[in-house]
Amino acid sequence: MSATEPGFGIYLHWPFCAAxxxxxxxxxxxxxxxxxxxxxxxxxxxAIAHDAALVPGRTVTxxxxxxxxxxxxxPATVGAVIDAIAGHWRLASDVEITLxxxxxxxxxxxxxxxxxxxxxxVSLGVQALNDADLKSLGRLHNVEEALKAIGLARETxxxxxxxxxxxxxxxxxxxxxxxLRRALDFAADHLSVYQLTIEEGTxxxxxxxxxxxxxxxxxxxADLYEATRGLLEAAGMPAYEVSNHAVPxxxxxxxxxxxxxxxxxxxxxxxxxxxxxGDGRHATADEKVPERWLxxxxxxxxxxxxxxxxxxxxxxxxxxxxGLRLAEGLDLARxxxxxxxxxxxxxxxxxxxxxLVEITPxxxxxxxxxxxxxxxxxxxxxxx
Amino acid sequence: MTTPLAQIRNFSIIAHIDHGKSTLADRLIQxxxxxxxxxxxxxxLDNMDIERERGITIKAQTVRLEYKAADGQVYxxxxxxxxxxxxxxxxxxxxxxACEGSLLVVDASQGVEAQTLANVYQAIDNHHEIVxxxxxxxxxxxxxxxxxAQIEEVIGIDASEAVPISAKTGLGIPDVLEAIVKRLPxxxxxVDAPLKAMLVDSWYDTYLGVVVLVRVVDGVLRxxxxxxxxxxxxxxxxxxxxxxxxxxxxxxxxxPGEIGFITASIKEVADTRVGDTITDDRKxxxxxxxxxxxxxxxxxxxxxxxxxxEFEDLRTAVGKLRLNDASFTYEMETSAALGFGFRCGFLxxxxxxxxxxxxxxxxxxxxxxxxxxxxxxxxLTDDSTIELHNPADMPEVTKIEEIREPWIRATxxxxxxxxxxxxxxxxxxxxxxxxxxxxxxxxxxxxxxxLNEVVFDFYDRLKSVSKxxxxxxxxxxxxxxxxxxRMQILVNSEPVDALAMLVxxxxxxxxxxxxxxxxxxxxxxxxxxxxxxxAIGGKIIARETIRALRKDVxxxxxGGDATRKRKLLDKQKEGKKRMRQFGKVEIPQEAFIQVLKxxx
Ligand SMILES: Nc1nc2c(ncn2[C@@H]2O[C@H](COP(=O)(O)OP(=O)(O)O)[C@@H](O)[C@H]2O)c(=O)[nH]1
Ligand SMILES: C[S@@+](CC[C@H](N)C(=O)[O-])C[C@H]1O[C@@H](n2cnc3c(N)ncnc32)[C@H](O)[C@@H]1O
Ligand code: SF4
Ligand SMILES: [Mg+2]
Numbered sequence: 001m002s003a004t005e006p007g008f009g010i011y012l013h014w015p016f017c018a019a020x021x022x023x024x025x026x027x028x029x030x031x032x033x034x035x036x037x038x039x040x041x042x043x044x045x046x047a048i049a050h051d052a053a054l055v056p057g058r059t060v061t062x063x064x065x066x067x068x069x070x071x072x073x074x075p076a077t078v079g080a081v082i083d084a085i086a087g088h089w090r091l092a093s094d095v096e097i098t099l100x101x102x103x104x105x106x107x108x109x110x111x112x113x114x115x116x117x118x119x120x121x122v123s124l125g126v127q128a129l130n131d132a133d134l135k136s137l138g139r140l141h142n143v144e145e146a147l148k149a150i151g152l153a154r155e156t157x158x159x160x161x162x163x164x165x166x167x168x169x170x171x172x173x174x175x176x177x178x179x180l181r182r183a184l185d186f187a188a189d190h191l192s193v194y195q196l197t198i199e200e201g202t203x204x205x206x207x208x209x210x211x212x213x214x215x216x217x218x219x220x221x222a223d224l225y226e227a228t229r230g231l232l233e234a235a236g237m238p239a240y241e242v243s244n245h246a247v248p249x250x251x252x253x254x255x256x257x258x259x260x261x262x263x264x265x266x267x268x269x270x271x272x273x274x275x276x277x278g279d280g281r282h283a284t285a286d287e288k289v290p291e292r293w294l295x296x297x298x299x300x301x302x303x304x305x306x307x308x309x310x311x312x313x314x315x316x317x318x319x320x321x322x323g324l325r326l327a328e329g330l331d332l333a334r335x336x337x338x339x340x341x342x343x344x345x346x347x348x349x350x351x352x353x354x355x356l357v358e359i360t361p362x363x364x365x366x367x368x369x370x371x372x373x374x375x376x377x378x379x380x381x382x383x384x
Numbered sequence: 385m386t387t388p389l390a391q392i393r394n395f396s397i398i399a400h401i402d403h404g405k406s407t408l409a410d411r412l413i414q415x416x417x418x419x420x421x422x423x424x425x426x427x428x429l430d431n432m433d434i435e436r437e438r439g440i441t442i443k444a445q446t447v448r449l450e451y452k453a454a455d456g457q458v459y460x461x462x463x464x465x466x467x468x469x470x471x472x473x474x475x476x477x478x479x480x481x482a483c484e485g486s487l488l489v490v491d492a493s494q495g496v497e498a499q500t501l502a503n504v505y506q507a508i509d510n511h512h513e514i515v516x517x518x519x520x521x522x523x524x525x526x527x528x529x530x531x532x533a534q535i536e537e538v539i540g541i542d543a544s545e546a547v548p549i550s551a552k553t554g555l556g557i558p559d560v561l562e563a564i565v566k567r568l569p570x571x572x573x574x575v576d577a578p579l580k581a582m583l584v585d586s587w588y589d590t591y592l593g594v595v596v597l598v599r600v601v602d603g604v605l606r607x608x609x610x611x612x613x614x615x616x617x618x619x620x621x622x623x624x625x626x627x628x629x630x631x632x633x634x635x636x637x638x639x640p641g642e643i644g645f646i647t648a649s650i651k652e653v654a655d656t657r658v659g660d661t662i663t664d665d666r667k668x669x670x671x672x673x674x675x676x677x678x679x680x681x682x683x684x685x686x687x688x689x690x691x692x693x694e695f696e697d698l699r700t701a702v703g704k705l706r707l708n709d710a711s712f713t714y715e716m717e718t719s720a721a722l723g724f725g726f727r728c729g730f731l732x733x734x735x736x737x738x739x740x741x742x743x744x745x746x747x748x749x750x751x752x753x754x755x756x757x758x759x760x761x762x763x764l765t766d767d768s769t770i771e772l773h774n775p776a777d778m779p780e781v782t783k784i785e786e787i788r789e790p791w792i793r794a795t796x797x798x799x800x801x802x803x804x805x806x807x808x809x810x811x812x813x814x815x816x817x818x819x820x821x822x823x824x825x826x827x828x829x830x831x832x833x834x835l836n837e838v839v840f841d842f843y844d845r846l847k848s849v850s851k852x853x854x855x856x857x858x859x860x861x862x863x864x865x866x867x868x869x870r871m872q873i874l875v876n877s878e879p880v881d882a883l884a885m886l887v888x889x890x891x892x893x894x895x896x897x898x899x900x901x902x903x904x905x906x907x908x909x910x911x912x913x914x915x916x917x918x919a920i921g922g923k924i925i926a927r928e929t930i931r932a933l934r935k936d937v938x939x940x941x942x943g944g945d946a947t948r949k950r951k952l953l954d955k956q957k958e959g960k961k962r963m964r965q966f967g968k969v970e971i972p973q974e975a976f977i978q979v980l981k982x983x984x
Contacts, residue, residue, distance in 0.1 A: 194939040354912050377936045378911065380956045
């Protein structure tokens, strides 16, 4: 596999959480009664079989169990789905299998179970190393529990990443850099560092509209972003994507599939996939409501509700949207193959002139550090 | 068949805007049974959507009513509801020419306003008998005696027998009808004389083609008759003759004193000339009617499609609107910045707004309107004279001997407490005070002002300095020499021709500064800094900088949900479509409108 080969990934969505965080608009649901693990395991394996028939013969380079809170899955359920995947496709020898975990639902016993089932990487939702902020983010854990979970994960799994959210209300550059430095003391070789985004339909959005939640202004957000990049780069974990940092070589293989615009299967409530079939690239999505998804799978063998053949322009736009998020950028020749068009040379010249993008000698287009901060505007400028 | 002249009354309703003309017309129509109650809607004669929404009358309307008076006789009443706004003063003048009397409606809670005066003076010039009507006496604030005194004092007509009414509740409507019959004179005319009829108005009807509103002075206008338009020389055979009740009703003929419509296979409204005399082709009248001056557009601006691909649609749309509104003119224009569009002429800013709104609504277009400009006269060094409708066409400064601009005489009525602010506003707008007097508690000021200063934001500012209480009317008087300069607006160092304007030298700097500030607010930050400058010749007189974007990137990627991101991108693209690309800068459509509204 060449250095920038996208690979083939499987995403599985576990849609349940213990509580709904006020900033979150992921497809996550809180249920009074715990889900029937055996029934879910059966449905997930059935859906896997369905998709394996659509895209047979691939070699799986990554599996990602995301959520929701997949650390609420029983180890047996995790084992069942990994086995199902291994039974239908060939697993690459260095396959990466990640599970997202919430520090509040971490138990040593379960972690060992996940490891035994084949999970070799954990992504922990730490979010903050400051109890007051964890509370206002609506998290169920405190700093002590987060650090304990990190320690346990490092003992149990070969690879570990954790997530942090910054640009919280009233956060200063000084406070954030101090917190980030502390996080580095506990980090393994990968960190995801997201700017707090106010998403429509969340409780934070309501508070924001009412002026009861004030997020840092554009200048402060830019300062925080620059400080984050500077600090992590100096610590040997440069950004390989807008919000993701890793020691070179420790990048999340699965996320690279998305950003390199590779092929991936999406299974579970609300999961998205991109499949390359005989007639072209398909965008797929599954039913979002957990119970309905379950019923669909049980009656028709899969939970798919969206399956659209993408146009060339749409594929071009998606490759731009995903590819430019990576420090390595996108391959211009591949862009032309995918979209059937070349990028507008005069716009490229303008963007290059403003120091926002650069074209490498091997024909890749990538954002400069200045460009990353305003990537959405750059993509809009280049899109079809 | 022929209605005796003695049993006809032709009258207009004149009033300041909102004093209740249209509502009174509704009541009169109802009282005479012109429409059944289920057909009755408020302001029934305002039949354009825009008229109904804005509550204003744009087109004069005519309706023929049958009224059985207290004396037992049945009278034919021809009512003309006229627009109140200054932009449409022209419509008022021709309606007045077709009548012998006017009902002067004055809101009894407000009193005489600027357009009351403007309209009543026109009625007096047309030798009208005038019946004052005091409307809205149902309101607690109504003060009929005070307003009566004011009418006598300010206008100088007898108001002792003014009719107190409430058009809203219907109170006093029978008195109005009796006053029409008893106090307004019947028309005069000779039924046996050669046909002489006035072309009062014309419009385009999708089903009937051009419909012409006529007032017969002498003779008889018959179906099938061959007529000649004395001004244009064109001849037509009359196809239909009829009246509005207000529904169209066909008749076989119209006699002296009557008002009605004709159709005659006329192709375009532009083929008819308002004020023209219609006569019999074989037995023409010796003398044409005096006619009136055609409406002249006084404000011009460029209209361009936001999406250049919609130019042909715009061409079709302006053509269709023009079919119905001959006072609106257009010719093709090309702008370096905006591409193809039209330079359009309007009777005033309200007319401009209405046309723009109709184009956008009725034809589903997105438009950019450039800064409005008045018509300038220029004498060049070679002694020739030109008219300038577009700042972009301004000749080189060295070739200009003199520039002249149109001036207006404005009459403003305002409560005393706002007089100071009103005078200051007029002074700021280069006004010259002509008169200042009092009409009761209201001050009446007469000012000469350059029209150029009025087309921008005068009306809005007058309303704001007087909390809405001042009223305003004007007429164009003459052209006077002016020290005008052409101001360019540069965005990212490139001139945007659509924003260029002629301004008085003394006002250039403050206006330039105000425009740059406004553009700084309305042009969103780009990926780079954008200087915005105002310049005269090569000299920069104002400057602002639009800062560059610093942070605009989606933090979270939502796993493999590329669809979500693509949809956000598509939304961004939609937003961009409502912008225009100028060099490397995207200027939102809204910016052009905002710039017109700046003070300075
Ligand atoms: N209270 C009251 N309101 C009235 C009366 N006559 C008209 N109006 C209201 O005054 C406003 C303006 O009326 P309209 O007939 O459109 O005025 P126009 O602009 O002169 O045609 C409308 O809201 C009417 O409902 C009246 O006698 N009493
Ligand atoms: C879908 S969540 C799943 C992880 C896990 N359920 C948790 O919350 O710990 C993935 C990550 O997205 C980030 N995230 C979610 N909503 C966000 C928001 N509104 N703004 C910024 N980051 C957000 C958080 O860092 C979170 O850990
Ligand atoms: S735990 Fe994670 S997925 Fe669940 S609601 Fe909170 S942020 Fe969303
Ligand atoms: Mg009206």
